[in-house]
Amino acid sequence: MRRLTTQRGFTLIELLIVVVLVAIVATIAVPGFGRLIESNRVSSYTNTVLSAFSFARTEAIRVGESIDVVANGGDWSAGFLIEQGGSLVREVAPAPTGVTLKKTDSAGGVQFSFRATGELLEPEAEFEVCGSDGSTGVKLELLGGGLVQTDTINACGG
16 A cells, blocks of 8 residues: 655745745835835934034033034035134034935024023024935924924925
């Protein structure tokens, strides 16, 4: 009498179905993952900028003198310098790839200053941290008292 042996493994059709399902899921997930990465870059650099502005304000109060925040080479996205009387106190790294930082208030410019009291020398300063697609961004508004207000924006440059 012959014994029937059971075969183990997957058929070619089963493997093809699994490959197709994985391809469909990847097609749906990858664009969303790209947006997540960009959103995290914007959020991370926003926190870097907020921290640097807070440091500059605190330093002005600590030393009792004005502190200047100056765009590196005239381009805020290239990083910026925190200076006291022309001497470098701290250099802030440039924005990561795909992220921009620009000053959007009516005064524009490449510099603003904190007084020894921690207040802004100017009435206000506004910045936008934006992702490369222009739809992900954060608006930073430095109020006259030196505090920072943030808002999420849906369209940068507007």
